[in-house]
Every structure is written in structure tokens, then in C-alpha cells.
Amino acid sequence: MDYLEIANSRPMYLVTLFILALLMAQAVIFFRMAMKRAKELKIEKQVIYKAVKASAITTIVPSIAIIIGLISLSPILGIPVSWARLGMAGSMMYELTVAAIGAQAMGTELGGAMYSPQAFANSVWLMTLGVTPGFVLAVLFLRKYKSGIKKAVSKDTTFQTLILTTILVSVQMNFIAPAVIGGGNALNAVVIAAVVMALLTVCMVKLKWSWLKEYALSISMITAVGAIVLMQI
């Protein structure tokens, strides 16, 4: 039996749907908990609506990128495994790296002619077990770590903002600096999105178009991607 037949079989889909149901249930329960807490904190309904709308809009474009990841991964790992790994608990880079290591450890290549059912099983085991430390850290240490940070910076809000911004920009630099140095389409994407965002920010501040806040990030991303598509034609 070809491993892809197994990979795309009904039982595999059922397990994936079960995992998906757990994930959705958790998100809904946390949402409702936060909603209840918001009432206690007297946060207005309008504010909640605004936040939900802003989050939903911002999520759409990068989620489409996941579908593209799915398109490239599913011929190799089958739809259920690609779906469960890309859309839940993981990300494209991580899953590809680990799946490839799994194949290599079995003396073959991911998606290559020699990629056997056993090699496929190895990729799946490793992708699943590879994230264990992330879960262990969150379950055992998240509370301690977060209260530690709170204690360290809570007395001084200016310092708190400084540290949070520093962390955020550091993460952004991980993606921006290689693009700027490497040039090409990645650099174009950074520059176009940054310029569009800057223009939109001017509109928000000078023209007081505060409604733009929810759309600015998505508009910047779409413009950059669209411009690069046009450059290819």
C-alpha cells in the first residue's frame, strides 16, 4: 500500500478533525472566560467588538499563507498530517525541518522516491514529539516565569513598556534584517509594506482616520504581496 493512501485515509482525517475540535473548544472556552472577566472589569461591548473585528481582519491574510503551505506539504505528507501540523501547534518552517530530519534519519529524503511508509511514520512521530518541550515549559513554568517578569518590571511602567517594545522589535528584526541584507523580493516586501504602513499611519494621525487601525496591517501586507506578484508578470 502506498503511504499516501494511508496518509490520506479516513481514519487519519477523523483524528485530525478530533484534534481540531479540541483546539476550537479550548479557544471558545478561553474566549468566554475572557468575556466574563471583561464584564467584571466593565469593558464596554463596543470595545470587545472592535478587538474581535480587528483580530479577525488581521488574521485573514497570513492564514491564506498557511493554505499555500498546505498545498506544498500535502503531496508529501498527505492532507490530514499537513493540516494538523501546519494549522495547529506548529508552523511551516518547524514542520518541514523536522519532517526532513525524520526522513534523513531513515536514510531517505522527504518526498523522494525512496520515502517509504516507515520514513513517513518517522516524520510524523518526530513532528509530534518535537514540540513536547514547548508544552512542558508552558504547563510547568509559564506561571512562575510570568510572575517573575511582573515582579521585575511592575514598579515602573516606563521600564515595562521599554522592555516589551525591545522584545517585540527584537523578534521583528529576526525577519527584517535577513530580508534587508539578502535583498530581492524579501527586501521589496519589507520596504513596500513599511512604506504603506507609514502612509496609513500619517492618515490615521493627521486625518484622524482611526477606523484604519484595524485594516492598516492587512492593507500593507496585501499591497506588498500584490506588488511582488505584479513585478513577476
Add this chain to the structure above:
Amino acid sequence: MNKNKSYEDSVYRLGRVSAIIFFLATLMLPAMLWFKWGLLPTKEGFIAGISVIAVIIIPILIGEFLSYAPIVGAAGYFVMLLSGNWMNIKIPASIVALEATELDSNSEEGDVISTMAVATSAIVTEVIIIAGVLLLTPFSSFFEQPAIKTGFEQIVPALFGALYIATLVKNPKAAVVPTIVGFAIVVSQVVNSLFFIPVIIAISVLIATIIYKIGNRKQTIEEPSNE
């Protein structure tokens, strides 16, 4: 205060329980291959793979934990843990929601709004992926066109280019140190690219803290009445 404590307790309780159940559920995929089709990797292949992964992935996951836990609330963190795609979807969604509602991420209100944003984002992502799976065949032919594919491959740099400007406008002074450190680390390649994030954060936070403390001391010397 008391209510806040009980909210926090239930967040961690639900977070931990859901994380454990979810992790066990993900094991069902490889377990299914084993029980239904008798598919198992060879012992040697599995051990070789798991040792490579332990060496690479454990430091990355520790770095991620240390880096991302401070920028999102506990409830949001547990939602991200299950739904993945942290930096490309969940954290931007939370930032934009906080921006739109003009709430501070450090406040309790901000924490609650950030939780709703991350949860909403998780649900929206999954719904879009379900649509994607159902329409995979027509989608494939559209997205596999070289121009479209090249464009969408740049979504991550585009996202961060725009986010950078948004952060810069809000807090330009705080962006200086990590920007310089980020470029220095990437250009010098002193560490493997997989460890860029934790290394940039560690150095930047250290330098920013030192500068801030020195600045504070100067200020208190110059303006003793403020003490």
C-alpha cells in the same frame, strides 16, 4: 484583586489541562499509523531523528518560551500553544486589537482583550484552513502560478516590515537598540540563524536596561526634587 486571582487561577488550570489533553490527542496521529497499519519507524531511524531534533529543537523552544511569554497574556499563550503560528498570526492579531481599542497590553483590560483577540484569531485561522482543505484542488492551481506563489512567499517579511513601522511610531526610542543589535547579529552570523531571536532579545534587553538605569540615575542626580 480577589476576582483577578481567581480568574488567573482558572486560566492556568484550563490552560494546563487543555495543553495536556491536546498533546495526548496529537499523539493519536502516529499511534493510528502504528495500530491500524503497523507502521513504525525503525528503532535506529527513530533514535537518530529524535537525537538530532532534541539538539536543535529544545533550545529553540526554550528561546520561544522566554521570548513570547512576556508579550502575550497567559490565556493567550495557552491558545497559541495549541493553535501554533505565533509570530505570523496570533501576536500581530493581538497587537492590532490592542491598538484598535487603545488599551495597554500591561493592564488587566489589555490582557483580557488580548486573550479574546488570540482566541478569535485561532478560530478564524482554522475556519479559513477548513475552507482551504475543502477547496484545495481549485486553490492549488491558482496559488501554484509562479507569480502568485512568489508573492505569497513574501508575506512574512511584509508583515514584519509593516509591524516594525507600527512599533516605531509608537515608541521610536525603544526601537533603536534592538534594531542595531538585530542587524549586528544577522550580519556577523555569530550564532546559527535558528537562535537569532533569543540572542537578539537577550543582548537588546541587557543594553536597554543598562541605558535606562544610567539615564534614571542621571535624572535623579539632576533633579533631586523629583525623588
